[in-house]
Amino acid sequence: MVAVTVWNEYVHERENDAVAEIYPDGIHETIADALAERGHETRTATLQEPEHGLTESVLDDTDVLLWWGHAAHDEVADDVVERVCRAVTDGLGLLVLHSAHFSKPFRRLLGTPCTLNWREAGERERLWAIDPDHAILDGIETPIVVPEAETYGEPFGIPQPDEHVLSSWFEGGEVFRSGVCYRRGSGRIFYFRPGHETYPIYHDETIQDVLANAVEWAAPTDRGVTQWANVNVDASE
Amino acid sequence: MVAVTVWNEYVHERENDAVAEIYPDGIHETIADALAERGHETRTATLQEPEHGLTESVLDDTDVLLWWGHAAHDEVADDVVERVCRAVTDGLGLLVLHSAHFSKPFRRLLGTPCTLNWREAGERERLWAIDPDHAILDGIETPIVVPEAETYGEPFGIPQPDEHVLSSWFEGGEVFRSGVCYRRGSGRIFYFRPGHETYPIYHDETIQDVLANAVEWAAPTDRGVTQWANVNVDASE
Amino acid sequence: MVAVTVWNEYVHERENDAVAEIYPDGIHETIADALAERGHETRTATLQEPEHGLTESVLDDTDVLLWWGHAAHDEVADDVVERVCRAVTDGLGLLVLHSAHFSKPFRRLLGTPCTLNWREAGERERLWAIDPDHAILDGIETPIVVPEAETYGEPFGIPQPDEHVLSSWFEGGEVFRSGVCYRRGSGRIFYFRPGHETYPIYHDETIQDVLANAVEWAAPTDRGVTQWANVNVDASE
């Protein structure tokens, strides 16, 4: 059992009826329920809460943080971003979802533009296993098919991934690295592309299974063991 | 100007009229002409020649070797394979083309199965830049479109590439890492997917430009400088 | 509990009294005992047995294979090497020890010369954690100190590792990547430098702990799930 916090900017669901119909309680609640059903201990946090619900104590009690944002990246306070990034390098797992490719924490931790091509055309997506033995694909049959999705296309402005797990095919002619892993300090980061506010993708059982696997994968095993600090050391005996 | 040897098993063109019509003198001659037009010094070699045309002296006079094979991988003599692999780790550049993903030298140098999914359906292929700044894409507009191609699909049984340059989209629903780079010893290896015997793909100007760029990229810069040997060394002063 | 086979060429111990004194039953028995004490199910195999003790059935019953060789690399039959390499890409874990950097299976799986500088001077070695959070270092205090060791030095003729876990410092002035990880097909490979026939290094508790951790890490989790084969597939629905 992993202690999970699902963070959502929670804007579209409150302002757009079509989105509210798919995610009446917000994307965060749908994901949190799916992870709870799979045995994880979940809580949620949103942009609107004080400190966006990501206080030091919440982060201290969290093993893996999921991040969903799209319309309000700039409204996330820089000190909270710094706190999250420091927590990640101290061992917090981070799952970055869909349009959060452009979120402040992801761009800060990767150091790259994290830009891409995109198109809203309700196209069919197929996610192929690049690394079929990866723990995140444990028990997952590939290709994973998403009947209607927002299209993302390369080039994706990210560093060479430490592990490349999945790539997507889109009906309209694009490909995209949809599942990539990074290590930053003691923390593990997984970017997972599927999931747009106007499609019920986070209600899909297989997508939920991938997220649950990723939570297991990203959970810290040596949390706090490695002290990342400049240390003045003596010469060896 | 780079000294290039284009190797071809040269089987389909001699046994299949449809292939002979597209490549009357063999795929090797078409590629060699294209590279010569772009300023490289080219020669060819085929399976049917003594030592498959890859004697020590030919390899010594070669900076970059291109390898095309499909139907006769097993007919390539193991001692020639060993000679080619040793030349690569000594600095020879190697371009591995299309169905040569399953050739003895490529599998020997990578150490993996190099297997994939495939389908002969004359589907449209689009090659996207994953690393648009890579030297192999210098002056190349992406996506590169191939109107009719054999389809390859992931998972591709290769090690994590040192550099991932291109990925393909196929009309029928597959994706594939179509341009990947490896370093082995002092040698540089580029696998490039396009090019099937039943399609005129090697007559395409853009495909020829990519091959010419790859030849430049793979050409040894420090040829022979690094002596890969177990050396008994003295302690430092 | 992991099913482990410890392979040893078993030459020095039978021909050299000084070595026999340190490893009376052979290096393989010392390592097998240490892994058994740590809960693994162990067996051994040696060069002198039929098929070097590595029959198909032995490999089928093995999760992780440890390989120690030094004086007799060339005496290992190529068909056994092919069998071992295929087993690795099918998911067998492989731990490559010390002078086995130059063994046929390691060189075949990496595709590089695997050469290095060396010196037999009984120098002090310190192994530093490059990746202190890695599972192979779970519970291990670094630097690991080996009072007397054969010295290895860079450049080490290997591909860029998938994971770089440890690097060594040597009294005489060398550094070396002493713990590196590779993925080949479905198999995991760990090269671990310490351990020379003329020093009691495999009797060291910490070295034994690292080997036990590496066995856990290399054990297949998806054994046999991924079928690495060229497959003719239909177009997607």
Next chain:
Amino acid sequence: MVAVTVWNEYVHERENDAVAEIYPDGIHETIADALAERGHETRTATLQEPEHGLTESVLDDTDVLLWWGHAAHDEVADDVVERVCRAVTDGLGLLVLHSAHFSKPFRRLLGTPCTLNWREAGERERLWAIDPDHAILDGIETPIVVPEAETYGEPFGIPQPDEHVLSSWFEGGEVFRSGVCYRRGSGRIFYFRPGHETYPIYHDETIQDVLANAVEWAAPTDRGVTQWANVNVDASE
């Protein structure tokens, strides 16, 4: 010829007589002279200048930026740091020197703590080639010996490097990845460890040669070609 700007916080040289004796005009001038002698077009900038001497126009006219800092990392304005990081992802080359491992731009671009162990004991350092064929080592004999150096030790809190060029051995018992390469967007980054304010290391011919090679390596080849932006694209024909 590459357009180089050498940036220095320029604090120690003005406040410490011992340092001023070694670098009377500042570390930046010594490095700039060495690069100019090797054919590069050089200018300098320091912390004390308006915008730290790194205005948009200076960065626009710069191909490769060298960064030296130690005592005043926190005094570098965040908007200048952002400007430099954006310039890097747009193609600017960045050479990060010695104690600048802890500078704001390096930590921002890597996303990790960038921490290490250290000791000021005037120890002997030997830099070994991990990748002897790398362009940055063109014509350089290794090991490079630095008679007296500040000691750095692993673990170094950086992401897995894209290329690992050099590692250091220190008299007192440490090892360190002293030359590592990263790609961020279109920019190339090289971290090079040698060079402390209390030792005349930047007066060393070989160290200067490495810096000149690194400038060549980091210079943008496709500057401005790749526009890293989120782009709404049409479906393919």
